[in-house]
Structure formats: structure tokens, C-alpha cells
Amino acid sequence: MGLRFIRSMMLVGVVVSLTPVTVAGQARAADPPAYSPPRTPDGKPDLQGIWQVLNTAAWDIQDHPARLGVPAGQGVVEGNDIPYQPWAAAKKKENFENRVKADPVEKCYLPGVPRIVYMPYPFQIFQTANATVILYEYVHAVRMIYTDRPHLPGHIDSWMGQSRGRWEGDTLVVDVADFNDQTWFDGAGNFHSDALHVVERYTRKGPDHIAYEATIEDPKVFTRSWKMNMTLYRRQEKNAQILDYECHALEEEAAGRLK
Amino acid sequence: MIGRYFNLTIATAAVLAAVSLPPVSAAGQTQTADGKNWNPPRTSDGQPDIQGFWANQGRRLSTYNVEEAAEPTHVLLSGVQTDSASLIVDPADGKIPYQPWARAKRTETFENHTNLTKWEYVDPHTRCFLSGVPRAFYQGTFQIVQPPHYIVILQEFNHGSRIIALDGRPHIGDNIKLWMGDSRGHWEGNTLVVDVTNNNDKTWFDLVGDFHSDALHISERYTFVNPDTIAYEATFDDPKVYTRPFKMALTFGRNVRSEEAKSYELFEEACLEGERNTTDMLRLLDSNPK
Numbered sequence: 069m070g071l072r073f074i075r076s077m078m079l080v081g082v083v084v085s086l087t088p089v090t091v092a093g094q095a096r097a098a099d100p101p102a103y104s105p106p107r108t109p110d111g112k113p114d115l116q117g118i119w120q121v122l123n124t125a126a127w128d129i130q131d132h133p134a135r136l137g138v139p140a141g142q143g144v145v146e147g148n149d150i151p152y153q154p155w156a157a158a159k160k161k162e163n164f165e166n167r168v169k170a171d172p173v174e175k176c177y178l179p180g181v182p183r184i185v186y187m188p189y190p191f192q193i194f195q196t197a198n199a200t201v202i203l204y205e206y207v208h209a210v211r212m213i214y215t216d217r218p219h220l221p222g223h224i225d226s227w228m229g230q231s232r233g234r235w236e237g238d239t240l241v242v243d244v245a246d247f248n249d250q251t252w253f254d255g256a257g258n259f260h261s262d263a264l265h266v267v268e269r270y271t272r273k274g275p276d277h278i279a280y281e282a283t284i285e286d287p288k289v290f291t292r293s294w295k296m297n298m299t300l301y302r303r304q305e306k307n308a309q310i311l312d313y314e315c316h317a318l319e320e321e322a323a324g325r326l327k
Numbered sequence: 328m329i330g331r332y333f334n335l336t337i338a339t340a341a342v343l344a345a346v347s348l349p350p351v352s353a354a355g356q357t358q359t360a361d362g363k364n365w366n367p368p369r370t371s372d373g374q375p376d377i378q379g380f381w382a383n384q385g386r387r388l389s390t391y392n393v394e395e396a397a398e399p400t401h402v403l404l405s406g407v408q409t410d411s412a413s414l415i416v417d418p419a420d421g422k423i424p425y426q427p428w429a430r431a432k433r434t435e436t437f438e439n440h441t442n443l444t445k446w447e448y449v450d451p452h453t454r455c456f457l458s459g460v461p462r463a464f465y466q467g468t469f470q471i472v473q474p475p476h477y478i479v480i481l482q483e484f485n486h487g488s489r490i491i492a493l494d495g496r497p498h499i500g501d502n503i504k505l506w507m508g509d510s511r512g513h514w515e516g517n518t519l520v521v522d523v524t525n526n527n528d529k530t531w532f533d534l535v536g537d538f539h540s541d542a543l544h545i546s547e548r549y550t551f552v553n554p555d556t557i558a559y560e561a562t563f564d565d566p567k568v569y570t571r572p573f574k575m576a577l578t579f580g581r582n583v584r585s586e587e588a589k590s591y592e593l594f595e596e597a598c599l600e601g602e603r604n605t606t607d608m609l610r611l612l613d614s615n616p617k
Contacts, residue, residue, distance in 0.1 A: 078502075107362075109475075116474065175598045176599060177599065178597055178600060193492065194472065194474035194477060196378070196472055201479060201481075202489050203490065206590075208488060209541055210486045211595065212481070214592065217590060218588075224594075226597070227595060227600055228595055253479035307496070307497075307499070308489060309490070309492070311499075311503060312505050316455060316456075317456055317529070320454070320606075320609075323613075323615075325446045325609050326446070326611065327527065327528070
């Protein structure tokens with residue numbers, strides 16, 4: 069970040085010395101004014117609508133070349149490295165080798181957070197006075213993100229975790245805890261324990277874009293916390309709506325056990 | 328667990344007995360049955376505010392078999408007491424007006440629903456499939472959420488959900504079938520009217536095989552009688568399976584009230600993820616057909 073800033077300053081210096089006219093334009097490009105999103109009736113940024121990622125994180129959150137059935141993709145992990153503890157790095161490698169059968173998503177299980185966000189399926193965000201509700205097309209996952217109460221005491225294992233939201237300026241910050249150790253972050257074997265703690269940040273960047281950031285913390289598996297970043301895109305089709313991807317039913321149908 | 332259910336049975340029976348004693352309360356109900364006497368609070372987009380937690384609490388509670396609500400074993404196991412009435416209010420005999428082939432199919436399922444020799448006899452709920460409409464309403468608690476221009480219904484069972492668009496948009500194309508159907512609604516006073524199309528042919532109305540095809544069209548009316556009561560009536564039309572449309576009636580009550588509702592929440596009910604024997608059983612049936 070620092071380096072990028074210095075480079076842009078150098079560029080400004082060169083341009084200024086040549087053609088002073090473009091100074092105003094340069095300032096605009098370097099630091100655009102923050103987008104001011106439309107508001108809900110209670111004054112919160114309006115995140116409602118149908119959204120979807122355009123990336124390959126569901127297959128692999130890190131840089132990866134194409135594999136059969138898997139598009140190549142640049143990673144969504146900040147710095148690309150995941151700070152696994154030594155035993156966990158070995159486990160990740162083993163998961164990767166066994167991924168075709170071992171990925172929990174292959175069993176049609178709920179994919180956990182944040183993986184549900186970057187599954188290649190749309191989801192719809194709704195807002196009320198005390199909650200943000202997200203319904204996902206993929207295996208009809210639901211997240212009820214209350215913004216008016218703390219987490220429940222104790223650890224309650226769950227696939228999607230328990231979500232609690234709060235607003236920091238125009239950003240919806242969602243604290244997600246109470247996970248089990250059964251889900252993976254992607255189809256490449258990146259994993260966590262039941263000590264996983266995720267903090268998500270949803271910030272509107274324009275009429276059709278949300279900047280999404282997830283901070284991952286799990287002292288049983290990683291040496292420090294790390295982050296993913298990506299963009300959520302608004303589905304533009306006038307008739308866009310959430311349909312079904314009932315993985316388990318489709319699997320049973322394929323096996324001849326459902327008409 | 329059995330003890331708890333048994334106690335509940337007694338308690339429920341006692342409550343029902345108390346309710347049935349003074350005829351005055353019945354009259355009180357009919358007075359407001361059209362919902363006109365209730366002036367509800369409003370959401371920001373002007374809808375009657377009916378958010379909160381609800382469950383099927385009418386006299387037709389037991390939904391083991393929609394044609395005969397109170398199957399004695401189910402009453403014993405569930406702790407749910409009823410007056411044995413069918414959920415079906417039209418036709419008057421309380422039976423689904425099946426075409427002959429469809430009645431034969433339903434009878435076969437009924438006779439085999441505790442003798443599972445084929446996957447066709449296994450309740451879709453047991454297999455962790457979504458409930459469909461209206462079964463979602465009599466499988467435990469559901470929550471109504473009202474973001475602007477929508478009604479969202481969340482089920483605790485198998486985290487099912489329905490998104491009811493209120494903005495007048497057309498239904499999706501005929502070839503897309505959905506487990507929970509495609510819902511479009513509008514308000515008529517305190518009555519929410521919902522048109523449900525695009526249903527698939529894989530859900531049942533109950534445990535014993537009452538069924539429909541993918542031609543099913545449901546017209547629902549939710550009348551908000553008072554802050555704690557919804558009179559629900561749905562008309563089912565399916566020319567592939569029935570000889571005429573039929574009507575089902577249910578009463579939903581708030582099952583979490585006032586202050587408690589502010590901290591209450593639905594929990595994750597990960598049906599498939601916790602499932603440990605049904606899929607294996609079905610595979611076994613596959614390899615050992617009887």
C-alpha cells in the first residue's frame with residue numbers, strides 16, 4: 069500500500085511539471101470521493117438486492133492455474149499466503165490431494181462462512197430495523213444477522229456460525245462465531261477448526277458494487293489472522309430472483325431415488 | 328422425552344377444554360374473523376406489521392394426515408391434541424378430491440408409510456427435502472420478516488424459506504419448478520393474498536403421502552384477525568391430480584410474544600448434515616429390492 073502511494077505521488081510530480089492543467093484530474097483519480105449509498109428508512113446504507121461474486125474463490129481462494137473443471141483464478145487472500153501452523157499446512161496438503169471426495173461441499177453440506185458468499189450462485193440481502201437477512205440460492209442457506217443484540221453465551225456448534233451485525237459508519241460489520249470444524253474455505257482443502265472467528269465487512273462502493281472483506285481468525289490452525297477481499301456484483305436482470313440449487317435432492321435424483 | 332410430550336398433551340388438552348367451555352369466546356372470534364376490527368401497526372412501506380414468530384395453533388393441529396388430523400398414535404407421540412377434524416374445509420367430507428388413479432397411489436403410500444420397501448414411500452421430510460407449501464406452516468415455528476416490498480417467511484425446520492414479492496412482478500417461466508413454489512402477493516386490507524405457482528411435484532402435504540403434481544396452483548389468504556392470530560385459507564388446484572379444487576384452513580398464533588420475541592431467534596436446523604441413516608437406508612433398498 070505504501071509503495072503504491074509513493075508511486076502515484078511520483079507520477080503526480082512528473083505530470084504536474086509537464087502539464088499543470090491535469091492536476092485536478094489527477095487528484096480525482098488518486099482519491100475518488102467516498103460513494104454515498106442510498107439509505108433504508110432508518111438511515112442505514114441500503115445493501116438490499118441480489119448479489120453474486122465473479123471469481124473462482126469457491127474452488128481455490130489462492131492463486132491457481134486452471135484444472136479440469138476449475139477455472140484459473142487470482143487469489144482473494146491478501147498477500148496470497150495463508151499463515152498455517154506447520155501441522156495445519158501438512159493437513160491442508162492432504163486435504164488438497166483428497167479434495168474430490170473430501171470437500172464437504174461434495175456431500176451437499178452447508179458451506180459455512182465466508183464460503184457461502186463466494187459460491188457461484190446469487191443471494192439476496194434484505195434489511196429490517198433490527199436485522200439483515202441473507203437468503204442464498206445455494207442449498208437454501210439462510211443467515212439472520214441481528215444488529216440489536218450480542219452473541220449468545222457459550223459455544224454452539226453450527227455449520228453457518230452465528231452472525232451478529234453492527235454499523236461502523238457506512239460499513240456493515242458482521243461478527244460470526246460458533247462454527248463447527250466441518251467446513252472448508254474452498255475446494256482446495258483450506259480449512260479451519262471450531263475456534264474459527266470471522267469478521268465480515270460489507271461496504272457499498274457504487275450503485276452495483278459492494279466491497280466485501282473477511283478477516284479470518286483461528287488460533288488452533290493459523291499463526292495470525294488473515295484477510296480475504298472481493299467484490300459483490302449486483303445482478304442486473306430485471307427479473308433476477310433467487311431460484312433453487314437443492315444439491316442433495318439433485319444428487320438423489322441422479323441416483324434414481326427421486327423422480 | 329416421552330414424559331415431556333405426555334405432559335404437553337395434558338396441558339394442551341386442558342387449554343382446549345378451557346377454551347371450549349364458554350361459547351362467548353367463539354363468538355368473539357367470529358366478530359373479528361374478517362380482520363376489520365384490528366388496526367395494525369405499519370411497516371415503513373405501509374404494510375400491516377405482522378413480523379415475529381408464529382406456529383400452527385388452531386384446533387386442527389396434528390398434521391400427520393391432513394385428511395384426518397388426529398391419528399391416535401401421532402397424538403400420543405407429538406403431544407398435540409386436536410378435535411380430529413380434517414384440515415380440508417371444502418369439500419365438506421374433508422377428503423382431497425383425488426382422481427381415481429391418484430387416490431389409489433395415495434392409498435398405497437398410506438399403507439406402506441411404516442413399511443418402507445421403496446423410496447417412493449419415504450416422507451420427503453425424512454429425507455431432508457424442503458417442505459413445500461403449505462407444509463412449511465405446520466412443521467414447527469416460522470418467522471415472518473417484512474423488508475420493504477417483500478414478505479420473507481423463514482422456517483426453523485431445515486432452514487426453509489419463502490420470498491413473497493409484493494411488487495406486482497410476473498411469475499417466473501413455467502419450466503422452472505421450485506421446492507417452495509414461486510410466490511407473488513398483495514394486501515387487501517388486513518388480508519395478504521398470495522399466488523403460488525411453479526411448484527415441483529416432489530413435496531407432500533403430510534407424512535402419509537398426500538400429494539400433488541407440478542401443475543399445482545395455490546391461492547393463499549392470510550387474514551390478520553388480531554395481533555396474535557392469522558386465519559389461513561388456501562385453495563389447491565391441480566387438474567392433473569384432483570377432480571376439483573379443494574380448500575384447507577389453518578390458524579396460526581404467535582408462539583413467542585412481546586418482550587421475549589426481542590431476544591428470540593431461530594436456530595440452525597441442519598437436517599441433511601445431521602442425517603445419519605435415511606440415505607443409507609435408501610441405498611440399501613436400492614441394492615435389495617423387495
